[in-house]
Amino acid sequence: MKIVFILPYFGKFPNYFPLWLKSCQYNPEIDWIIFTDDRSSYDYPPNVKVNYMNFEELQEYIQSCYDYPIQLNKPYDICAFRVAYGELFSEYIKQYDFWGYCDNDLIWGNFNSMIEEYVYKEYDKISWRGHMTLFRNNQDINAIYKMNLSGIPSYKENITSELGYYFIDEVGINYYFKTVGIPIYENVPFADLKIRSYNFKLLHYKSEDDYKNDYQVFVWDSGSLYRYYLDKERHIQREEFLYIHFLKRPMKVDLKIDYDGKFLIVPNRFLPYQEITVDLLLKYGRNRIYFSYWLPRLKLSFLIRKIKYKYTHRFRKRMSYSPNRSV
Incomplete structure (x- = not known):
């Protein structure tokens, strides 16, 4: 199964971008294609292909794909075009079975252990969030965003409105799949951090699992990502995740270049690995004001x-x- 993520990004990459690249490197079966104006010297692994351009060049490229004027005035507006990447970047992704979009304010775990092979066979869309979604690379799926649904503004209206995009984006596209009856694989084990909390609090949990959010840290270990938390009896438990999403959270990097393929992720920094103990989990579970x-x-x-x-x-x-x- 050949998979590629498309990532246009303009401006300075996050300070932990080298860790993002390292987590990509440990997924050699996945490719990433980056379009960026950040020419900093990074150690790009073979499966991350970088194309240097400025935002104006991307504007011109995307505009050339349409015969009417679009609203693409700032880098954040690219979100409205994510659902069209399968067509906009078709020349880059011909050899792939799935294409997708993702963010870089995250750290990847192990795709092979987190998404089973049957998922790629049975689902045309994997995940329902903007920080990571995959689509089957065929003509029908790539064009689904252009369908006309009753009561929904057309995609043309969406990308030409001076008010900015307001529906058919990385979230709104799920409504299209749901309406036409194409199932979405939703059980992707990601750790999406709550933006308003200094401490790590995961979103998209049922209330009976909230206790897992009280005391937790993450460990990246040679390509795999684990959450360690205290259960109700204060015993240490471990869960594996596909990725952790920081949602633009400021993160300090207290790691040397050589960190032996293993590091600790706590609020709100990356640290050299330490043994996971109850005391350590209690320490990083203390509530703090998120100034x-x-x-x-x-x-x-x-x-x-x-x-x-x-x-x-x-x-x-x-x-x-x-x-x-x-x-």
């Missing part, structure tokens, strides 16, 4: 942007897709 998150949100300029965002995305919020599930 780096809340202080910028007290500024008037942020509040104005937030109100504008909610207004322009009101339709998308009303129609969004979020399965009731536990990982």
Whole structure:
């Protein structure tokens, strides 16, 4: 099974980008294609192919794929075009069975151990989140975003609106699959961190599993990603995940270049590996005020942007897709 992720990214990569690359390297059966203007010297592994361009060049490239003017004014607007990558970048992905989009504010675990072979055979769409989604690479699936559904603005309206995209994006596309009856594989074991909490709190959990969120750390070990947590009797338990998503969370890197293929992930830093003990889990489970998150949100300029965002995305919020599930 040949799989590729497409990642346009403009601006400086996160400070832990070398760790992201390392986690890609340990998945040699997966390829990544990056379009970026960050020409910093990184040790790109063979399965990560980088194409240097500036944002204006990408604007011109994507505009050339349409015979009407589009709204692509800033790098964040690329999110509205993610669902069209299968067609926009068709020349880059001809040899692949699946293509996808992903973020780089995450660390990968082991694809082979986390997604079984039958999933690729039985599902045309794997996952339902913007930080990682795969699509079967065929003409019908690649064009599903262009379908006209009753009561839904067309994709043309979506990418030409001066208000900005408001439905058919990485989240809204799930509604299309659901409406036409194409099942989505939802049971991808990812660790999506809550943005408002200093401590690691995972989203998309059923209430009966919330105790796992109280005291937890993660360990990346030679390509595999594990969460260690305390159960209700305060015994140490371990779960494996496909990736951990930091959701733009600031992370400090307290690692040397040579970290022996194993490191510890705690709020909010990467550390040399330590033995996982009850005391260590209790230490990093202590609640703290998340100043780096809340202080910028007290500024008037942020509040104005937030109100504008909610207004322009009101339709998308009303129609969004979020399965009731536990990982």
